Amino acid sequence: MDLTPLVEAAQNSALSEWMRTSLKAVAIINALHIMSIVTVFGTIFIVDLRLIGYPNVKRSFLKMHHELLRWTWGRSASRPSPAC
Amino acid sequence: MHAFAEWLGSTPLSIAIQSRLWLTPLLQTIHITMIGIVFVSMLMVALRVLGQVRADEPLAEVWHRFAPWFWTALGVMLGTGLILTIGEPVRQASALSFWLKMSMILIGVTSALYFGRTVAAAASPAASSVYSSRARVVAIATIVLWLVIIFLGRSIAYDVEIWESWHLA
Numbered sequence: 356m357d358l359t360p361l362v363e364a365a366q367n368s369a370l371s372e373w374m375r376t377s378l379k380a381v382a383i384i385n386a387l388h389i390m391s392i393v394t395v396f397g398t399i400f401i402v403d404l405r406l407i408g409y410p411n412v413k414r415s416f417l418k419m420h421h422e423l424l425r426w427t428w429g430r431s432a433s434r435p436s437p438a439c
Numbered sequence: 440m441h442a443f444a445e446w447l448g449s450t451p452l453s454i455a456i457q458s459r460l461w462l463t464p465l466l467q468t469i470h471i472t473m474i475g476i477v478f479v480s481m482l483m484v485a486l487r488v489l490g491q492v493r494a495d496e497p498l499a500e501v502w503h504r505f506a507p508w509f510w511t512a513l514g515v516m517l518g519t520g521l522i523l524t525i526g527e528p529v530r531q532a533s534a535l536s537f538w539l540k541m542s543m544i545l546i547g548v549t550s551a552l553y554f555g556r557t558v559a560a561a562a563s564p565a566a567s568s569v570y571s572s573r574a575r576v577v578a579i580a581t582i583v584l585w586l587v588i589i590f591l592g593r594s595i596a597y598d599v600e601i602w603e604s605w606h607l608a
Contacts, residue, residue, distance in 0.1 A: 378600045379600055379601060381597070381600075382593075382594060382597030382600045382601050386589075386590045386591075386593035386594050386597075387590070388593075389471065389592070389593045390586055390593075392475075393474055393475040393479075393589055394475075394478065394479065394482070396472070396479075397475045397476060397479025397482070398479060400479065401483070410504075414493075414496075422492040422493070426482075
């Protein structure tokens with residue numbers, strides 16, 4: 356599958372052009388990207404610790420999954436990929 | 440401060456850090472991983488105050504669950520941050536984002552210390568306790584504070600672009 360046309364279309368899009376020409380765009384989106392990935396990592400970390408039983412298994416996995424993964428997915432959705 | 444940063448950048452320790460090209464990416468990776476643990480630890484406690492997670496557990500229990508992670512990760516984060524700063528002191532000292540980040544970390548750490556002592560001193564509240572509007576505002580402010588710290592940390596690399604004439608160099 357040749358992805359070149361797709362990549363070229365992205366490269367020539369108005370959004371891409373704006374990212375390349377705006378001084379602040381890359382900086383701000385990059386910072387937002389880090390904020391989001393930090394939240395994604397942290398919430399998955401807590402759920403995974405529970406899965407391996409650390410520090411204990413007192414709390415129901417399903418309850419934790421329900422409480423935390425909405426934050427994980429919310430952050431993943433708001434995690435734009437920086438153009439450069 | 441600029442003169443001190445230039446002197447620090449010429450010390451053997453700083454040159455040793457600068458000359459090991461693998462060290463900075465490694466330290467940055469550890470630094471960002473630690474800020475993830477610090478942020479999410481505070482996020483869990485703040486969300487407990489807001490009644491969004493672990494609402495069936497007393498706040499003190501939630502705090503004692505996450506405080507060791509918070510303090511340990513904060514220690515590692517400060518250690519890696521210190522080495523990164525010694526490796527690039529002029530860039531850090533010239534960045535407004537760096538000084539704003541340090542000020543906010545000071546506020547975040549002081550409030551965490553105060554919070555920890557308050558929680559430890561309080562008699563264990565009922566698991567289903569609902570917190571006052573003031574406590575909820577403080578919880579939201581804590582989340583925002585740590586998000587701003589993360590934002591400013593990344594902004595150090597783009598200080599000129601973000602702050603323009605406010606950049607300190």
